[in-house]
Amino acid sequence: MTRPVGILGAGLIGRAWAIVFARAGIDVHLHDAADEALERARDAIATSLDDLHQAGLIEDPERAMSRIRYDSDLASAMAGVGYVQECGPEDVETKRRIYSDLEAVVAKDTVLASSTSGIAASRFTDHLHHPGRCLVAHPVNPPYLIPLVEVVPAPATGQAAVASTMALMEQARQTPILVNKEVPGFVLNRLQGALLNEALRLFADGVCSAEDLDKTVKHGLGLRWSFMGPFETIDLNAPDGVVDYGNRYGPLYRDVDRERGDDDPWQTTTLAALDQQRRQQLPAQRLGERQAWRDRRLMALIAHQQSLTND
Amino acid sequence: MTRPVGILGAGLIGRAWAIVFARAGIDVHLHDAADEALERARDAIATSLDDLHQAGLIEDPERAMSRIRYDSDLASAMAGVGYVQECGPEDVETKRRIYSDLEAVVAKDTVLASSTSGIAASRFTDHLHHPGRCLVAHPVNPPYLIPLVEVVPAPATGQAAVASTMALMEQARQTPILVNKEVPGFVLNRLQGALLNEALRLFADGVCSAEDLDKTVKHGLGLRWSFMGPFETIDLNAPDGVVDYGNRYGPLYRDVDRERGDDDPWQTTTLAALDQQRRQQLPAQRLGERQAWRDRRLMALIAHQQSLTND
Numbered sequence: 001m002t003r004p005v006g007i008l009g010a011g012l013i014g015r016a017w018a019i020v021f022a023r024a025g026i027d028v029h030l031h032d033a034a035d036e037a038l039e040r041a042r043d044a045i046a047t048s049l050d051d052l053h054q055a056g057l058i059e060d061p062e063r064a065m066s067r068i069r070y071d072s073d074l075a076s077a078m079a080g081v082g083y084v085q086e087c088g089p090e091d092v093e094t095k096r097r098i099y100s101d102l103e104a105v106v107a108k109d110t111v112l113a114s115s116t117s118g119i120a121a122s123r124f125t126d127h128l129h130h131p132g133r134c135l136v137a138h139p140v141n142p143p144y145l146i147p148l149v150e151v152v153p154a155p156a157t158g159q160a161a162v163a164s165t166m167a168l169m170e171q172a173r174q175t176p177i178l179v180n181k182e183v184p185g186f187v188l189n190r191l192q193g194a195l196l197n198e199a200l201r202l203f204a205d206g207v208c209s210a211e212d213l214d215k216t217v218k219h220g221l222g223l224r225w226s227f228m229g230p231f232e233t234i235d236l237n238a239p240d241g242v243v244d245y246g247n248r249y250g251p252l253y254r255d256v257d258r259e260r261g262d263d264d265p266w267q268t269t270t271l272a273a274l275d276q277q278r279r280q281q282l283p284a285q286r287l288g289e290r291q292a293w294r295d296r297r298l299m300a301l302i303a304h305q306q307s308l309t310n311d
Numbered sequence: 312m313t314r315p316v317g318i319l320g321a322g323l324i325g326r327a328w329a330i331v332f333a334r335a336g337i338d339v340h341l342h343d344a345a346d347e348a349l350e351r352a353r354d355a356i357a358t359s360l361d362d363l364h365q366a367g368l369i370e371d372p373e374r375a376m377s378r379i380r381y382d383s384d385l386a387s388a389m390a391g392v393g394y395v396q397e398c399g400p401e402d403v404e405t406k407r408r409i410y411s412d413l414e415a416v417v418a419k420d421t422v423l424a425s426s427t428s429g430i431a432a433s434r435f436t437d438h439l440h441h442p443g444r445c446l447v448a449h450p451v452n453p454p455y456l457i458p459l460v461e462v463v464p465a466p467a468t469g470q471a472a473v474a475s476t477m478a479l480m481e482q483a484r485q486t487p488i489l490v491n492k493e494v495p496g497f498v499l500n501r502l503q504g505a506l507l508n509e510a511l512r513l514f515a516d517g518v519c520s521a522e523d524l525d526k527t528v529k530h531g532l533g534l535r536w537s538f539m540g541p542f543e544t545i546d547l548n549a550p551d552g553v554v555d556y557g558n559r560y561g562p563l564y565r566d567v568d569r570e571r572g573d574d575d576p577w578q579t580t581t582l583a584a585l586d587q588q589r590r591q592q593l594p595a596q597r598l599g600e601r602q603a604w605r606d607r608r609l610m611a612l613i614a615h616q617q618s619l620t621n622d
């Protein structure tokens with residue numbers, strides 16, 4: 001019997017986490033100090049569960065819905081929970097206050113996990129009586145479609161909190177990875193950033209249009225990366241595996257790395273030029289429609305993957 | 312009426328190109344000086360066409376097969392072709408000889424395109440009488456499943472050769488992109504290299520296991536990248552598009568880029584450690600079986616994408 005999961009914050013991420021846990025049969029106590037936020041969350045969750053049902057990704061949306069309790073009182077919301085997924089604002093001082101408040105109301109062994117995408121847990125938990133049960137569990141948006149969760153312990157985090165978070169994520173059908181050090185950007189955004197930085201440099205240098213850079217990934221690299229990682233990809237791309245691959249292509253990648261400029265990829269002029277090309281491909285007023293398309297494509301892809309033998 | 316396409320070299324890439332063009336209804340003259348290579352190619356092409364048929368990716372494999380002519384004589388193979396896809400060895404001197412030989416037998420307006428993954432066309436065509444019809448058309452392996460083709464003109468390449476190559480690739484249902492400068496690694500491998508370099512550094516620094524780095528891409532970044540590029544992804548990930556995204560996350564990526572070490576990601580010790588983890592996940596004797604799995608997954612993914620409304 002899994003104890004209920006508490007979620008602090010009923011914004012976009014908090015609502016998505018509620019779906020993740022409820023879908024996996026776990027009771028959810030969703031807390032937000034604002035009653036209106038909880039009401040909006042209830043509607044948004046119902047809509048998302050309906051979308052998932054229509055895409056064949058959840059069998060019984062009503063049952064999942066019934067597992068979510070909405071509570072604007074922190075103490076009663078967090079009573080009896082074994083794990084809290086904090087989805088508060090991305091601000092160190094605010095988080096420090098939130099964790100003090102949480103520590104005052106949860107059981108001594110309750111794990112406190114933050115959804116933060118960029119702030120190390122040590123920065124907002126070092127003032128607590130029991131910082132050993134705190135860590136980061138960073139999702140990708142929306143976590144009910146993209147399963148990766150970065151579990152990032154602080155130096156003070158105990159092994160038990162790490163182990164139970166990894167286990168809970170597996171139970172919730174997510175894919176947790178363990179990030180052993182509190183590096184800036186964790187792992188997913190460092191990998192994304194490396195590719196974006198290079199793409200922006202190629203664009204700024206006039207090597208390729210924005211559209212062609214997107215095509216390179218979606219009709220080239222991204223196909224295999226959607227079911228294999230980059231290491232498995234290169235391991236299978238040389239007759240004798242990764243070392244063989246490194247001998248063949250390492251020199252090229254090393255040269256590319258060395259001769260790469262030190263100019264800032266995120267310059268205002270570069271972003272303005274990128275924006276101009278993007279707005280030609282997609283006018284600003286159609287961004288929302290295209291986001292809905294993206295979500296449908298993502299659901300269709302997940303349904304496709306689930307239809308295959310799980311290997 | 313498209314003139315036949317000549318393919319020089321009946322190895323892995325030459326055979327795959329033959330499938331691409333024949334599948335699109337274009338006659339193919341496949342040349343290799345070695346008769347045994349042509350015989351092996353015929354068998355391999357028949358097998359691949361059969362696999363594609365079983366995956367629902369080609370309707371009439373016999374018809375495609377019948378469009379491919381095998382010819383070990385260069386002059387008769389290249390008679391009447393409007394375009395040559397060169398798939399010779401990755402060696403500058405060898406390619407220079409090949410292009411001299413080709414120039415002697417093809418029509419004056421025949422485009423000569425190289426499949427090279429790393430050598431700029433200017434390096435093996437500057438001695439020709441008509442270098443203006445030469446360029447690189449670099450495929451991803453196998454091109455009949457992964458449609459991206461990098462079209463990379465040399466400074467001497469004429470606009471007509473670029474335009475007709477782009478048009479031929481579209482006709483062959485590939486996705487050509489235009490690379491405006493002969494940069495090392497072209498575009499696809501520069502993007503792949505940027506991500507690999509960062510992944511290897513995170514692995515070497517003990518931040519993450521090889522398996523968890525692969526999971527980060529296949530259960531995280533790679534899902535959206537398989538149907539959207541990185542720029543479209545960030546454009547849709549902030550309320551007001553790419554500039555808004557840059558204001559929010561640019562500082563993080565800029566910092567990651569600046570504090571990134573200058574150590575060589577492709578060190579022997581790193582590759583040996585990576586190999587050890589990979590061989591625990593997949594013993595060397597199962598590499599072939601896993602490659603077959605990869606090809607099945609790729610075919611299933613392409614069939615899934617084709618089943619969706621083309622948007």
